[in-house]
Amino acid sequence: MKELIYIGEKFTLTIPANTKIVIGNKTTTVYEVENVLSVATEVIVDTATFTEGNYAVVNNTNGTLNISQVEIIDPLASSDALNDALTMIKEIDQVLEDRAKNAVSQITINNKTIINSSLDSLLSLRAMYIKKVNRIRGQSGIFKSVTVFRGK
Known part of the structure; x- marks a missing residue:
């Protein structure tokens, strides 16, 4: 079976x-x-x-x-979950970009407010959603790995 x-x-x-x-x-x-x-x-x-x-x-x-x-x-339900996860990744990327420019101290995503979150927590949240996207898509995920560059 x-x-x-x-x-x-x-x-x-x-x-x-x-x-x-x-x-x-x-x-x-x-x-x-x-x-x-x-x-x-x-x-x-x-x-x-x-x-x-x-x-x-x-x-x-x-x-x-x-x-x-x-x-x-249900393949239609999994496509909704995929779209939600991809949207979250885009929004987290926008928060990371704004934080890199010191342009924002708080942001609201899906009715949840993030206030002064550390870059590490944002990156781990992003990695979690990337894993979710890959799990939904199976072995053919578009993200193979996450690389984080940190300065000293």
Whole structure:
């Protein structure tokens, strides 16, 4: 079973003979299929009605359980989170630029006021958002590293 499923995708799942597969948690079952035949069969899984979240995948083959985890992601929601994180990086960059010019002693970002924050705290906040962007984008993030140049 895949470890990451995007809502709306379709994929083929091979179900061994005498196997029942359930994707869910304590309160919600998002998918269930059973193969009572004595041969493996393939099914096409349509994820259009899946609910976003982390779920267990329980694979029961003749009473032998195999349990794994799957994360179901709404691709539209992740794009909103990406846009928010990119906006925060741009705004933090503007604060850093203003601080470098001694042009500002306080700034408001998303209804939060930052007063005389040290450059180190701003840089660590920026690095945190860069990590968030890279996590959302997966391995193909636009930021590979953060380099900080400090004078003596």
